[in-house]
Amino acid sequence: MNVKNMLRPIAVALGLLFATSSAWAGYTSYSAVYVLPGPPGNPSYGSGTVNAARFSSDSNQVIGCELYPTSNLGLIQTFCFAGDSSGKYLSCGSSSPLIAQIATSINSTSFISFTVTNGSCTSLAVENWSAAVR
Numbered sequence: 001m002n003v004k005n006m007l008r009p010i011a012v013a014l015g016l017l018f019a020t021s022s023a024w025a026g027y028t029s030y031s032a033v034y035v036l037p038g039p040p041g042n043p044s045y046g047s048g049t050v051n052a053a054r055f056s057s058d059s060n061q062v063i064g065c066e067l068y069p070t071s072n073l074g075l076i077q078t079f080c081f082a083g084d085s086s087g088k089y090l091s092c093g094s095s096s097p098l099i100a101q102i103a104t105s106i107n108s109t110s111f112i113s114f115t116v117t118n119g120s121c122t123s124l125a126v127e128n129w130s131a132a133v134r
Contacts (some may be wrong), residue, residue: 031111033061035088043122046082046090047113050106058085063112065103065124076100080114080121094121102126 033048033056046063053061065080078100081091092114094100102124106112109130115123 032056033063033082033084035082035084035090037088037090038117041118044090044116045113046080046116047111048082048084049111050108054108056085060085060087065106065112065114067100067103070095078103078121078124080112080124082112082114090116092116092119092121094124096121099124 031047031049032052034046036045038044048061048063050063053063060083062081062083065078068077068079069075070077075095076097078094078096079091080094080103081089083089099121103126105126105128107128109128111127111129113123113125114121
């Protein structure tokens with residue numbers, strides 16, 4: 001087997017690698033705010049990207065979290081909220097230090113999702129990635 005035949009598979013593999021990686025260049029993803037209310041006592045769910053809410057054509061979409069210090073030994077209260085285009089609104093509160101820490105990572109490129117049970121934030125996830133940059 002000569003060198004040319006040995007290098008051919010490597011060249012094909014590199015070509016495929018560069019072709020697939022460049023397919024993501026310029027990729028954008030905006031997730032409109034989505035609110036799914038659960039039956040009483042069951043979880044409700046809110047999600048969406050900050051930029052999708054900010055640049056939506058309606059005035060209803062909103063999503064985010066706010067942090068408030070309390071007078072109770074430096075505890076931080078987290079308040080998260082989401083409103084979708086149809087006017088459904090969801091909010092929750094939490095005194096969990098972990099939820100507060102996660103909320104501090106929210107920025108304009110964030111995809112936020114949270115779960116609410118009986119008014120309490122039971123989960124919060126934040127994803128920050130370049131596809132959500134406008």
